[in-house]
Amino acid sequence: MTRTLATHHHPGMENSMELQENPVALGTAAARPRLEVTALSKTYGSGPNAKCVIEDLTFTVTTGEVVCIVGPSGVGKTTLLKCLAGLQPATSGTAAIDGRRIDGPPPEMALVFQDYSRSLMPWLTVRKNVRLPLRHLRLPAQEMNQRIDDALRAVGLDGSDGKYPWQLSGGMQQRVAIARALAYRPEILIMDEPFASVDAQTRFELEDLCLKIRDDFGMTILVVTHDIDEAVYLSDRVVVLGAKPARVLDVIGIDLPAPRDQISTRSLPEFAEQRTTVLSMIRKPA
Amino acid sequence: MNRRLINWTLGVGTPLLLVTAWWVLSENSTNTFFPPLSATLERFQALWLFDHFGSDVMLSLRNLVIGYALATVIGVGLGFATALVPVARWALDPLIHFLRGIPPVALVPIFISLIGFGLEMRLVSITLAAVFPTLIATVDGIRSVDSTLKDVSAVYRLSRGEKLAQVYLPAAGPQIASGMQVSLQVAFIVMIASEMLGSSQGIGAMTLLAQQSFMTSDMWAGILLLGVIGFGANLVFEVIKNKVLAWYVGSKRLARS
Ligand SMILES: Nc1ncnc2c1ncn2[C@@H]1O[C@H](COP(=O)(O)OP(=O)(O)OP(=O)(O)O)[C@@H](O)[C@H]1O
Ligand SMILES: [Mg+2]
Numbered sequence: 001m002t003r004t005l006a007t008h009h010h011p012g013m014e015n016s017m018e019l020q021e022n023p024v025a026l027g028t029a030a031a032r033p034r035l036e037v038t039a040l041s042k043t044y045g046s047g048p049n050a051k052c053v054i055e056d057l058t059f060t061v062t063t064g065e066v067v068c069i070v071g072p073s074g075v076g077k078t079t080l081l082k083c084l085a086g087l088q089p090a091t092s093g094t095a096a097i098d099g100r101r102i103d104g105p106p107p108e109m110a111l112v113f114q115d116y117s118r119s120l121m122p123w124l125t126v127r128k129n130v131r132l133p134l135r136h137l138r139l140p141a142q143e144m145n146q147r148i149d150d151a152l153r154a155v156g157l158d159g160s161d162g163k164y165p166w167q168l169s170g171g172m173q174q175r176v177a178i179a180r181a182l183a184y185r186p187e188i189l190i191m192d193e194p195f196a197s198v199d200a201q202t203r204f205e206l207e208d209l210c211l212k213i214r215d216d217f218g219m220t221i222l223v224v225t226h227d228i229d230e231a232v233y234l235s236d237r238v239v240v241l242g243a244k245p246a247r248v249l250d251v252i253g254i255d256l257p258a259p260r261d262q263i264s265t266r267s268l269p270e271f272a273e274q275r276t277t278v279l280s281m282i283r284k285p286a
Numbered sequence: 287m288n289r290r291l292i293n294w295t296l297g298v299g300t301p302l303l304l305v306t307a308w309w310v311l312s313e314n315s316t317n318t319f320f321p322p323l324s325a326t327l328e329r330f331q332a333l334w335l336f337d338h339f340g341s342d343v344m345l346s347l348r349n350l351v352i353g354y355a356l357a358t359v360i361g362v363g364l365g366f367a368t369a370l371v372p373v374a375r376w377a378l379d380p381l382i383h384f385l386r387g388i389p390p391v392a393l394v395p396i397f398i399s400l401i402g403f404g405l406e407m408r409l410v411s412i413t414l415a416a417v418f419p420t421l422i423a424t425v426d427g428i429r430s431v432d433s434t435l436k437d438v439s440a441v442y443r444l445s446r447g448e449k450l451a452q453v454y455l456p457a458a459g460p461q462i463a464s465g466m467q468v469s470l471q472v473a474f475i476v477m478i479a480s481e482m483l484g485s486s487q488g489i490g491a492m493t494l495l496a497q498q499s500f501m502t503s504d505m506w507a508g509i510l511l512l513g514v515i516g517f518g519a520n521l522v523f524e525v526i527k528n529k530v531l532a533w534y535v536g537s538k539r540l541a542r543s
Contacts, residue, residue: 086440087437105442113438118434121435122533122534123459132442132444132448
């Protein structure tokens with residue numbers, strides 16, 4: 001493992017090797033963490049107004065893994081994702097991709113924002129919104145259009161590509177934001193409550209879409225959700241956040257057979273058990 | 287549909303009614319200050335169509351168009367710099383804060399006192415006066431770009447050019463347009479004033495000369511022409527604005543309904 005890392009010519013190498021020798025809760029022995037959060041803290045403001053939102057957060061996500069983060073509202077989930085996306089610096093500790101410390105938006109990552117309606121450009125049509133991030137990838141025109149078509153079809157918006165975001169319902173806007181991230185084909189996809197505004201049927205479809213792109217592209221996916229069932233259904237592992245300031249209460253491995261299926265997986269007795277485990281972790285008094 | 291018809295009727299009918307009233311009431315006027323509208327229109331035709339068209343009307347319009355175009359480019363450009371470049375912000379922010387409190391029309395006397403004789407000075411004063419409303423609106427517009435949109439641009443690693451042209455400019459577009467509309471009015475006022483005070487050519491100069499020589503019909507004809515030009519310029523602006531900012535107009539209309 002140390003040898004594979006040595007092929008990365010990077011100033012932070014020694015540091016990352018050290019981290020590798022003390023792996024933190026790895027799923028399988030062969031899997032190397034793609035995303036690594038180590039003792040991360042985030043304090044907003046300074047002086048008497050300082051507000052410590054996250055304290056000493058540590059977890060990892062392995063390549064090709066789907067990890068869900070659950071935790072009460074206001075605990076700091078969005079704050080954590082913004083640190084991971086390089087949008088704001090951590091106060092202390094690090095977040096790293098392949099051992100490279102994240103200090104700006106990483107090229108291999110896309111983020112679906114919780115504020116989906118504010119994250120779309122109201123002056124661009126649905127199609128142009130999806131295309132905006134692709135322009136600088138310098139793809140051949142045909143591939144670019146193919147990607148846009150595929151992404152819009154995958155989220156069920158292939159009929160609306162000429163509409164403006166403000167002409168769409170909240171759930172449709174949310175799907176545009178997801179399509180934009182899908183068309184970008186990131187290696188690491190991070191989504192902040194991505195299915196909050198869509199109807200139950202579409203939600204199931206998007207959950208399955210999420211698992212499918214993981215399988216098709218080997219994407220690493222991190223999802224924040226409030227829905228325990230969704231977390232169990234999607235995840236290889238669930239990270240339970242709690243307390244204020246936020247810290248990891250538990251990381252729960254979800255052992256459900258693949259491929260997952262909305263009806264059969266959800267009716268397994270193991271599903272109910274896992275669900276109970278996560279729920280009791282959340283409800284447990286701190 | 288019916289509502290639209292009523293609005294149109296009102297919009298076209300009211301001015302027509304007023305003009306008719308003006309015509310009828312002034313018809314037998316012997317007051318030298320309020321000549322009959324018929325006399326004014328006669329002079330209008332004699333003066334502007336097309337005797338002085340090339341020498342005066344075109345001159346005024348050229349000053350207006352060039353001055354306003356320069357003001358827009360400079361205002362938007364400086365506005366971007368002030369909002370986004372720290373050095374420019376430190377240099378220009380105090381000035382902008384000072385100017386923000388002053389109605390743009392109140393700046394006109396400053397620029398009028400700057401007017402010398404000669405075409406260039408008139409152009410310069412139109413441009414200078416019209417820069418500020420656009421500049422201030424641009425700075426405000428760019429500073430109020432939604433932070434989520436900035437985050438989106440960062441996450442998807444848009445280039446600097448893409449951020450400026452594809453995110454900041456359209457996001458600030460509605461505010462910039464309001465500023466540009468005020469700039470247009472200011473440019474128009476300064477154009478007229480500069481001609482009245484520092485020139486013997488142009489619509490403003492002609493109109494003032496008529497007033498000073500007690501040719502009231504000529505004076506009213508000049509004012510009428512200025513009104514028509516101002517109205518036309520604003521109309522053209524509105525049409526272009528509604529076209530360029532169709533997304534904004536549409537979303538606002540949807541939000542209201
Ligand atoms: N820019 C900021 N400055 C100061 N405080 C902030 C800022 N952003 C968030 N906070 C505070 O940090 C805390 C965590 O916010 P955050 O949005 O990360 O929570 P969350 O877990 O995503 O909540 P939700 O589930 O409701 O989305 C909140 O108390 C919030 O008020
Ligand atoms: Mg949140």
